[in-house]
Amino acid sequence: MRNASASASEDSRQGLSGWQAVDNRHARLPQSQDVVRNLEDGASRLKAVARGEWIPSEVHEELKHQDCVLEIESFSFWYGNKQALFDISMVIPRGKVTALIGPSGCGKSTLLRCINRMNDLIEGIRVSGDMRLNGRSIVGPSVDVIELRKRTGMVFQKPNPFPMSIFENVVYPLRIDGVSNRQVLNDVCQQSLRSAALWDEVKDRLRENALRLSGGQQQRLCIARAIAGSPDILLLDEPCSALDPLATNKIEELIYSLREEFTVVIVTHNMQQAARVSDYTALFYLGRLIEYGPTTAIFSKPHLAETESYVTGRFG
């Protein structure tokens, strides 16, 4: 992956300048002629995107018959005047791992953060379209954000355990709900740590400061914390980017094992990781959903030439 990104650096730099160009042109209406022309050429679709033209997402048939936790409908997102997401429509299947991939700045993290409204903390954001978690809209001012976040668990790029004991870290979601029953807390702690494959390593030092754990352990602790609140959907924002390969491996195993119990959405720019852990993969580019389908399909026989060139490391 490292090689791929290094060799593709030129492309990505162009991509960035393209991204900036988008700013001025995003208001332009898509022209059907362009679309047709671009379909014929493998890279032309990306160039069209870079020019700010409208491109239809390629969503595979399999996804249309899934039981969905989350439905995203024509969702667009602006940071101030800068549009970060363009008309995204996709569904997140229940009990599966969905990976969001794409080059840096493609908006995959933004989309993830929109799911639990973490972007609300940023000044001057705007959204349009709709998202429904288990059928209930989570967009709009009347949504109880706190309640929404309790229904979603989130794990961030950098491990961010609280400077408290391991135990307190894990039961934090219960603490904020006002649970003080010792038995419940102990059970949840143990269960979550087991689910996060951390129990055997920390069971004897639950009272220790969580910051003494290694980076990988800290990230698993964060996952344990996220699942302690039994969320409807688990959002992982590049959970392994700050970890060494061994720790990454463990996290990946963990994510793989979580699939039955939780719906997982993972953002990663490591395509091997996406291939290893996910059931479905969505490719984003410059705020657009390019292609979305079962992971095997995306990596072996994608519908679009651009997807193929991306997953084989020719751009991105």
Added chain:
Amino acid sequence: MHSGDKETVPTTGAVENSGPATTLNRSVTGNSSQQRSARRVLRNRLWVRFADGLARLFITTGGVGTIVAVTGVFVFLTWVAIPLFREGTLALVSEVPLELQATSEAPVAGGESGGANAGDEQIEKQSDEIQQGKTNRSANGSQASQDSEPDRRGVSETSRLAEQSPASLMVVSEYGTCFWTLSGDGRVSLYGIQGDAQGHFLHSTRLWEEGESPCWAFDERSGRGVLGYENGKIRFFSLQIAASISELSQGPPSIASAPADTVVRFADGVAQKTAEGQLRVERLELEVSPPNDLSQSPIIAIDLSLRGEDPTFAAMTADGTLYVESVRKTTNLLTGEENVSLTGGSIVLENYREKIRKERPRVLLTGALDNVFVLWRDGQLLRFDVRNVSSPQLAEEISLLGEQVGAVTVARFLIGKTTLLVGDDRGRISGWFTVKRSAEKAAKAGSETAPSETGDGGGGRLLLAHTYPQGNAAVADISVSQRSRVFAVSHADGTVRLLHGTAEQLVAQTQLSLDRGARLSLTPKEDLLVAIQPEKLSVLRVNAPHSGITLQTVFGKVWYEGMPRPEFVWQSSSGTDEFEPKYSLIPLIFGTLKATFFAMLFAIPVALPAAVYSSEFVHPVWRSRVKATIELMAGLPSVVLGFIAALVLAPWIESRLSFVLAVLFCVPVTCLIGGHLWSFLSRYWVVRLERFRFGFVTLFAILGVVSASWLGPWAEKLLFPDGFRQWLDSGKGSGTAGWMIILLPASSLLAVWLISRAVMRPLGSVWAQRSSTFWAGVRLIAFLAGAILAVLLAWCAGWFLATVLGLDPRGSLMGTYIQRNAFVVGLVMGFAIIPIIYTIAEDAISAVPGHLRAASLGCGATPWQTAVRVVIPTATSGLFSAIMIGLGRAAGETMIVLMAAGNTPILEWNIFNGFRTLSANIAVELPEAVQNSIHYRMLFLAALSLFVITFIVNTAAETVRLRFRKRAAQL
């Protein structure tokens, strides 16, 4: 973009990792050769190395300089303060034989050996009489059998003429050049101490005629005395060594070329060349006034005290009558005739006639003219209350020696004539003074039952306040200093000790060459101690500039004159020389702590929540504005704040106390009500009106102030029918309401806990599905119920404390209202330290990594839960630092407390009373302190204490902070 950097890596690596050099190289020379770039790198490196070295030097110098500066301050303070605890010295300057008087009529030399005590005229007088066989011989014999050496010798060596006329009194001149002695036959002899006059007899005169044997009293400070004759008459006299300045030429020729300070015999006195090159001639001057009638009976003992110009004397006659008389001297304007009139009263001691007949007592009149002591050798003492001069009352009868065996050999007043020093034949010395009964009662109130003592109930009690280190032999003489509480004691074995009256401290000690009791006299300047033993004159240099200061007197309780018990007192100066300086740092340290405590009490609850609120909840734009404004507050000079506090706020609060107190309770309540009302808004409106939230809360704060303006007086009327101030000052009425005010914060917390546990939690499960508006209503009702519950709880607890346990808040946390008090200082100093605490705390909270907030919010925590559960615990070390820096500022703050605290060094937690801090004390008193005096050094010791306190607090704070910091070390 990461990969973009990688392309440059090979280039960078080639030039030995020198980043800046490479950049420069590129920008200037483009594609230059490897060699050239290497040369340039070298040149740059020299400069860089120089800059590095310079920076290191600066930083090292700065760091070391800071440490040196702080250490230097510490060392300097210690260096100035440490002489306080240095021991005094008594060094023998010279020892010469004392020249016998040429004429045989009144040899003096042997007289010194009598040495019963120069200080105690009466006992001297008595022993004279005894030796002359005028009183009961057996009494004399019993004295002789005791181990009081002077007395024993007095009896056994009666053959020596000297013993028949011992020097009863010895007084040194102001300049320490000569002294006079009074012998038993009325002869006053002048001797030299320095130069060629040393040990020489210079002049003699008679105070009374041969054949007479009056008793007498002499006041060294004024040089005036009184004689009481056997025919019942009294005569006043004035006896002093008068100094006159004249030209050198008028003196002996030898002195002109002599160095300054040379002393020579001159005429019938001594002459000294002054530092200014003039001649100071000192000679004896005696003036005796015509006799006045007092009684028909012989006067056997007399004492004199001066208050202002007119003396008052107490005299005992042989028939057992005690006279106390004030003397008024009137001058007839027409004739110029002086007329002495006596006004006073007398008391006949029927019960003690026998004892008086058997043994002459001595009479002692206190300097305040309130008590007369009649003292016998066996330690029996009668105390008469003579505050009403016309009718002296017997107040009490006690034994100074108690159960102990022995005889009183010396009894002398310390300066001020309040503390009576009593020395006995075992070498014990004790200090006694009268304690007013009212003060004693106040002190005993609430403590153990006062032992019932005899007394008239008004005059108080004579108490044993001080016990001094015991000497090895009988006390021969005591000489008290005329400028401090130091006194010199000579013992029969020839030891001379310098003791401090208040501190019970042995200042210095030495041994004279003869193992006889010496008669002592301290010079008025307290620089020389002159001792005469038989035929021997010893001059000792006294070096005890800081006597009376020990760790015990500085940090412990000391029993000062007139106080019912040992106490911590700071009172460094007063109007009179007789004042007993009281140097206990405890009230000042206490004041510092009190100021700090109340300032923090007001500052922390405002500053920390403000910091949390503005960094976590306020819009960033507003945050920067608010922060800038609050930091502007820190720029207010503390003298301005002190000025406002003392002259504006203090009187204002005094007149609206109930309102101000009500504000403290009303504003939080109305603000919380505002918050609850806000939560009635639907989510839609909350999002849209977010920016007005701050204004909304402010509105309710104003509402709180307004409501306090009528609630305060109303509550005052309800709780304190006579008014709060009246309740505080009078000490009357129940303590319930006072306790209620004190307990209200605690009961509020309890109510919050109870309501959330017992009401909100069960309701939470029952009405879990109700709407947020419904919940807002429930919460508001719960809050109001909680507020009422808090008041009721506080009232119940107050009632319990006041009525059941009988405790009254007045006297501890509350009490008499003084205009400048800890409440005002707390408010204003709180205002002064809020910006510091706020700024540092705000920075600390803002420094909490955003990813922790994100993690908490991501878990579904509200911003409030995030702040309380994650942000504040993570920022603890910073918040702690903020509090500690605030604490440091409050402890060292000077101007505000100086101006608004009233500066009364009292030990009282009463929030409505003043205090004096270490820093304010230094500021107030240092300009008045004489350099290198005890007072001056004590102020440095106060500074050192402040330094040490701050140092300890800061070190402890830093230790704690580092522990907190460690917890979040990786963040």
